[in-house]
């Protein structure tokens with residue numbers, strides 16, 4: 001080992017190599033020097049793997065520089081079996097949404113220009129008509145995300161006033177979204193009613209007062225409550241709110257636009273159901289079950305949505321043209337539900353029959369086996385993730401890699417197209433449900449690269 005260490009070249013010698021000097025033409029010398037030092041440190045730590053030739057040193061240094069240039073935000077293959085994975089960017093976009101983004105991004109657009117009038121227009125018009133049509137809402141407004149939508153709704157209706165919410169709905173959604181914190185920041189004073197497990201209509205009625213700015217109903221999107229429980233439905237709450245003369249804000253979360261019961265996912269309300277409940281305002285995400293870009297969608301009666309639009313905070317929470325383009329294209333697909341289920345990746349992934357996922361897993365596994373990788377196929381259960389169907393288990397199929405699961409899992413994450421899987425019972429499982437079929441060959445390549 002000492003011999004190998006002694007044989008390592010110096011930083012200076014490496015920097016003077018012709019191939020390394022060529023690298024310095026494309027990167028600052030200090031950055032190249034850093035890469036050289038890191039490659040030398042690796043060689044010192046693992047002398048048996050140290051580069052043996054000039055060409056090998058240069059390749060190692062070039063690889064180190066390339067790794068530096070890689071954006072930290074990079075595409076990954078989601079083999080976790082959690083379809084709407086918040087840490088992995090939630091919903092992938094439909095092809096039509098990608099095309100719409102490219103078209104609008106490439107040049108100028110009518111973002112805030114009324115082409116009919118030849119005068120200044122509003123960005124708020126772009127998705128409103130389609131949202132009205134698809135959900136039955138009187139009016140609609142799009143902001144940055146659902147958290148922003150809730151802040152805007154509360155701040156507009158209940159700033160300096162009280163907002164009534166059940167103790168069973170003081171939830172944390174993930175990504176540091178906590179209902180009590182959001183409510184506090186919106187300027188509303190939270191009035192908790194009921195208990196963790198049971199809240200009744202009378203609890204809300206008794207809490208209503210001249211100080212009430214709004215009643216808030218939060219959908220249980222990431223947990224279930226079983227046993228001795230009672231809750232007031234948004235529909236009943238809308239009645240109570242109307243009688244008391246206060247608005248109801250319904251944080252519905254998922255943005256589900258189609259009933260997925262025919263595909264074995266029953267029981268979640270759709271956006272149309274949420275609007276029909278009679279809530280004054282419904283807020284939901286664009287990048288969960290709706291399957292579009294990150295956005296917060298506000299649906300509700302015209303006067304209140306208008307009040308939100310005029311709140312100066314709406315300016316701070318507004319969306320950009322790329323989001324509006326993608327959201328519009330995604331929403332348009334819902335005019336033809338069969339097309340929506342096929343073309344919106346999140347819905348296609350959630351509704352694919354297990355047999356189809358199995359066939360793909362078997363094809364992937366056999367290619368891996370042919371390449372000398374020990375792989376087999378196993379039935380597993382996938383989940384929806386991201387804010388709906390918290391207890392649904394979707395029959396799925398995984399490619400199981402036998403061998404050192406921890407090592408392979410790490411190698412897959414470090415690859416040029418990282419793959420995020422799941423280790424269970426000591427084996428690495430790659431669930432194919434949240435991988436687009438068009439990416440199966442990339443999965444094969446990534447696994448081959450990680451297991452050699």
Ligand SMILES: *Cc1c(COP(=O)(O)O)cnc(C)c1O
Pocket residue numbers: 145146147148173177218219220221222251252253254284285286295296386387388
């Ligand atoms: C996901 C979720 C949110 C937060 O949505 P973002 O778009 O991530 O801000 C809020 N409320 C509910 C009920 C949710 O499910």
